[in-house]
Amino acid sequence: MRLLLIEDDDALADGVVRALRIAGYLVDRAADGREADTWLSEREYDLVVLDLGLPGLDGSEVLRRLRARKQGMPVIVVSAREMLDERIRLLDLGADDYLVKPVAISELEARIRVRLRRGMSSEDNRLRIGELVLDLSGRLAWIGERPLELTAREWSALEYLATRANRIVSKDLVLQALYHWDAQITPNAVEKIISRLRAKLEPAGVVIRTVRGMGYYLEQPKPAVG
Numbered sequence: 001m002r003l004l005l006i007e008d009d010d011a012l013a014d015g016v017v018r019a020l021r022i023a024g025y026l027v028d029r030a031a032d033g034r035e036a037d038t039w040l041s042e043r044e045y046d047l048v049v050l051d052l053g054l055p056g057l058d059g060s061e062v063l064r065r066l067r068a069r070k071q072g073m074p075v076i077v078v079s080a081r082e083m084l085d086e087r088i089r090l091l092d093l094g095a096d097d098y099l100v101k102p103v104a105i106s107e108l109e110a111r112i113r114v115r116l117r118r119g120m121s122s123e124d125n126r127l128r129i130g131e132l133v134l135d136l137s138g139r140l141a142w143i144g145e146r147p148l149e150l151t152a153r154e155w156s157a158l159e160y161l162a163t164r165a166n167r168i169v170s171k172d173l174v175l176q177a178l179y180h181w182d183a184q185i186t187p188n189a190v191e192k193i194i195s196r197l198r199a200k201l202e203p204a205g206v207v208i209r210t211v212r213g214m215g216y217y218l219e220q221p222k223p224a225v226g
C-alpha cells in the first residue's frame with residue numbers, strides 16, 4: 001500500500017512518515033500543495049493524508065483537483081482548523097475523514113486502516129453510461145474528463161433517470177423526484193428541465209427518450225463493437 005502524506009511541517013511529517021513506514025506502508029511525503037498536486041496526477045496512491053494549510057496550493061484545492069480528475073482513493077484530512085463549516089465543506093469536496101490536530105499517530109493509523117479496508121469508497125458510487133460519469137455520493141457529473149455543470153434540479157432529474165436507465169418513468173415520478181427542490185414545480189417545469197438536460201447530455205451521446213403518454217427513459221448506449 002502506497003500512501004501520500006501532504007504536510008508542510010517537517011518535524012510533524014518526519015514522525016508520521018516514520019510511524020507509517022514501521023506500520024508497513026510505503027510513504028511519500030509532499031511538503032507543498034503544488035508538488036502534491038503534480039505527484040497525485042502522475043502516480044498511483046492507495047490513500048492520501050492531507051494537511052489543509054500548505055504553501056503553493058491550499059489543501060482543499062489539492063482535494064478538489066484530485067476529485068475533479070476522478071481519482072477515488074480515500075483522503076483523510078488532518079487540519080488545525082476545527083470549524084464545522086470547514087469540515088462539511090471538505091466532506092462535500094470528497095474527503096473521507098477529517099481529523100483535528102494534534103492527532104495521535106495511533107488514531108491516524110486506525111483511521112487509515114479503516115479507510116483502506118473500505119477501499120475505493122467514491123469509486124463504488126460511480127455510475128457510467130457511455131461517456132457520462134455520475135458520482136452519486138458527490139453529486140457530480142462528467143462527460144469523459146470534462147465536468148458537467150448541472151443545476152440542483154437537473155442533477156436530481158438526471159440521477160433519477162440514470163439510475164433507472166432503459167426503464168420508462170412517468171413524468172409524475174420525475175416530478176416527485178424533484179419535488180423537494182421546489183414545492184411549486186409543475187409538469188411543464190419538468191419538461192423544461194428534461195430539455196435542458198438533453199442539450200447538456202448530447203455531447204456524451206446520451207439520449208433521454210420521450211414515450212408518448214408514458215413518460216421518459218434514459219437510453220443506455222450500446223457498447224461500441226470492435
Ligand code: CA
Nearest residue numbers: 008051053054
Ligand atoms: Ca500546514
